[in-house]
């Protein structure tokens with residue numbers, strides 16, 4: 496049994512986050528009020544976007560408060576319920592935060608269907624990362640067979656799934672990532688080529704001899720410009736995020752818009768929140784692909800709540816391929 500604990504933010508990171516920006520402290524287990532449930536947190540999802548809120552004046556959302564448990568999505572098992580829709584023993588997903596126990600409003604806790612797969616899957620292919628990969632690549636991007644698709648970052652949570660989805664559509668799939676990810680991308684993840692993000696111009700020229708038709712961009716800045724420079728006329732760009740700027744407080748500098756005009760590109764911003772009404776469709780399709788073996792979940796599990804700071808820091812460093820998940824309790 497894990498003693499009740501939480502991981503709090505000690506100070507705002509200066510550049511890339513490090514484990515010493517965080518601290519483990521004890522936790523008084525709260526009581527659920529009317530309409531609320533108490534959960535034992537089992538797993539945490541590590542996501543890069545909250546880094547933007549680890550500063551006094553974030554470009555989006557309120558700052559993450561210092562000295563309090565870090566906000567974050569995860570899974571938990573209901574251990575006390577004062578909400579009619581959830582019973583003790585139910586597994587739920589919700590904004591549990593980096594702690595061993597959390598009280599949530601019952602209507603903000605989503606009951607999981609354990610028949611769909613092990614808990615980790617509900618944070619990867621069947622969770623927000625998988626939903627993002629499905630809608631951004633399969634629905635919005637909708638690559639044609641034989642077209643060239645570039646994904647950045649490619650080996651991470653969204654990219655590793657989006658690349659497989661583009662491959663299922665018959666596209667040639669090129670991933671951008673750290674040099675250390677190249678073997679994973681072109682091996683188990685099924686990408687056709689890997690490009691090191693420190694050597695983009697030459698790497699893209701070699702990997703995309705016929706230009707680029709679709710670009711799923713979660714990096715922004717110079718990587719965005721390098722891929723746009725190789726796009727074919729009437730190519731399309733789906734903007735997911737700009738992780739290259741998360742440690743600097745906001746969007747990195749993007750280059751000129753001239754290539755968008757001259758190549759008549761279409762650039763579309765993507766926010767998963769817009770797609771909630773269609774999550775059932777995505778869950779059905781992702782489950783079918785997982786069931787048939789056409790889609791492989793890519794997950795890396797860190798054991799113990801105390802690993803959360805290192806797992807989060809790895810998102811901005813040398814994370815192993817796939818979704819970074821912290822297992823808090825079995």
Ligand SMILES: NC(=O)c1ccc[n+]([C@@H]2O[C@H](COP(=O)([O-])OP(=O)(O)OC[C@H]3O[C@@H](n4cnc5c(N)ncnc54)[C@H](OP(=O)(O)O)[C@@H]3O)[C@@H](O)[C@H]2O)c1
Nearest residue numbers: 648651652653672673713735736737738739765766767814
């Ligand atoms: N719009 C939406 O609704 C939505 C939803 C989910 C995610 N997103 C965005 O999609 C992107 C990917 O998210 P994810 O959850 O799948 O994260 P992720 O790819 O699992 O993790 C981050 C990866 O980004 C790469 N990276 C880190 N710092 C970088 C830098 N300075 N320059 C270039 N690459 C860097 C690293 O890969 P390498 O080691 O291979 O370089 C790292 O493993 C993020 O921008 C995220 O905010 C958007």
